[in-house]
Amino acid sequence: MTAPVTAPVPPSATDPFFFGYGSLVNRRTHAYPQAMQAYVTGWRRVWRGTRLRKVAFLTVEPDPAGEIAGLIASVPGNDWAALDRREGAYARHRVDRIRFGDPAPRDVQIYAVEPHLADDGTHPILLSYLDTVVQGYLDEFGEQGARGFFDGTGGWHLPITDDRAAPIYPRATVLSPAERAFVDANLSRVRA
Numbered sequence: 781m782t783a784p785v786t787a788p789v790p791p792s793a794t795d796p797f798f799f800g801y802g803s804l805v806n807r808r809t810h811a812y813p814q815a816m817q818a819y820v821t822g823w824r825r826v827w828r829g830t831r832l833r834k835v836a837f838l839t840v841e842p843d844p845a846g847e848i849a850g851l852i853a854s855v856p857g858n859d860w861a862a863l864d865r866r867e868g869a870y871a872r873h874r875v876d877r878i879r880f881g882d883p884a885p886r887d888v889q890i891y892a893v894e895p896h897l898a899d900d901g902t903h904p905i906l907l908s909y910l911d912t913v914v915q916g917y918l919d920e921f922g923e924q925g926a927r928g929f930f931d932g933t934g935g936w937h938l939p940i941t942d943d944r945a946a947p948i949y950p951r952a953t954v955l956s957p958a959e960r961a962f963v964d965a966n967l968s969r970v971r972a
Contacts, residue, residue, distance in 0.1 A: 796886070797886050800850050801820070801890070802838040805916035807851075808912075808915075815852065816851065816852060820847065822842060823840040824841060824848065824934065825932060825933040828893055828935060830893055835941065836906075836935065840890060846932075870891035870894070901938060901939075908943045911959070918962065930969070940967070
């Protein structure tokens with residue numbers, strides 16, 4: 781596992797927030813303070829190939845009827861530099877419809893891959909990437925929420941690269957046998 785993106789700093793009342801819907805749901809991949817569960821409306825998750833790399837990205841696209849569960853966390857001091865580097869192929873977009881435990885309005889941004897798409901169906905999903913994402917959903921939302929991740933995500937037609945033995949994904953986490961079995965069973969279900 782790689783080092784945290786940033787050291788925990790208490791958020792201020794004016795700090796913006798990011799909404800994570802993939803690996804950012806897994807708290808083992810970052811150290812952003814006060815992450816909390818949230819739901820964004822108007823977007824849907826999808827695996828997408830691009831010209832930027834040979835493997836698929838997990839991204840979002842506008843969908844008026846869509847809703848995504850994930851985490852929001854503050855970006856202390858409005859310092860987006862480290863997170864923007866981590867999410868280098870993505871651009872930030874303002875989230876207009878979000879619900880979470882804190883009723884105060886927030887400046888919330890979501891990352892989406894820009895339209896440099898090459899979705900020819902040949903960009904594989906890294907199993908180490910998927911494992912990391914699903915582990916986060918299991919931790920935050922339980923099995924029902926993690927099944928919702930599979931059901932609410934498009935692009936499962938893409939090939940899968942099993943890189944568990946030698947992870948290619950830079951923030952890969954180690955799964956328990958039960959977590960791995962959950963990923964495998966649900967992956968088979970959505971690809972059937």
